[in-house]
Amino acid sequence: MSNPLAPGSLNGKRVLVTGSSRGIGADTVRYFAEAGADIVVNYRNKGARAEKLGTTLRELGGRVIVAGADLTDPASVKGMFDTIAGEYGGLDILVLNASGGMEAGMAEDYALTLNRDAQLNVLDAALPLLGEGSRVVFVTSHQAHFIRTTPTMPEYEPVALSKRAGEDALRERIPGLAERGIGFTVVSGDMIEGTITATLLERANPGAISARKDAAGKLYNVSEFAAEIAAAAVDPVPEDNTRLVGDITDFAS
Secondary structure, three states: OOOOOOOOOOOOOOOEEOOOOOHHHHHHHHHHHOOOEEEEEOOOOOHHHHHHHHHHHHOOOOOOEEOOOHHHHHHHHHHHHHHHHHHHOOOOEEEEEEEEEOOOOOOOHHHHHHHHHHHHHHHHHHHHHEEEEEEEEEEEHHHHHHOOOOOHHHHOHHHHHHHHHHHHHHOOHHHHHHHOOEEEEEEEEEOOOOOOHHEEEEEEOOOOOHHHHHHOOOOOOOHHHHHHHHHOOOOOOOOOEEEEEOOOOOOOO
8 A cells, every 4th residue: 555645744743643563553653654754653562563663663764752551541641641742842643543342351341441531531641742733533433433323243332332432522622622723533444454353353253344345345454544544644624523434335424
């Protein structure tokens, strides 16, 4: 997938993508780095993988902070932003990409804690670093974005509801962000082939991904969806603050 951002177009810009040591997040920070941005790679565990990505990104010429932080732990989040403030002095783009809720062994309310409460806390922690003209992007799925009107598979419903709760809570902040000159865009996509969520859904409901692909005609892969996220951070903010990626025929608005 070619980079939607022109080389050098983000020189001097500082970017944090949460959950960016692998998958969609990793491809998204790579696009930003190739465009000249200084990057923050955020990860929760497997620091060696994150450090390896950081080394790769530094070879592109920009600065890179590799910041381990559990987004459900406010003290951990504060530590990450203290580091960013000390090294970069601010942020120009914040991509709220990290999500979850299907992992085994987590508390019953983990999905809501991560997909709503943690998203708000990360935004609040970032606000002192975000100036006029900066951008915030929240990443979600059609299954979550449209969950109020279109049912999803039972295995995913708790996560979908928690992500929609997070989206709703973040949208309540749009007027305040706009007053500060900060743009906000929700990027929603169908199931993405090759992601952890898709793998877990397929394990819980064999055939789910192929059935969704047949219904949609095409599912975006990781690099394709990451390109849409990167573009959303620089393109004009849509009037409804929403960028829908791919076909939505099967989803009622």
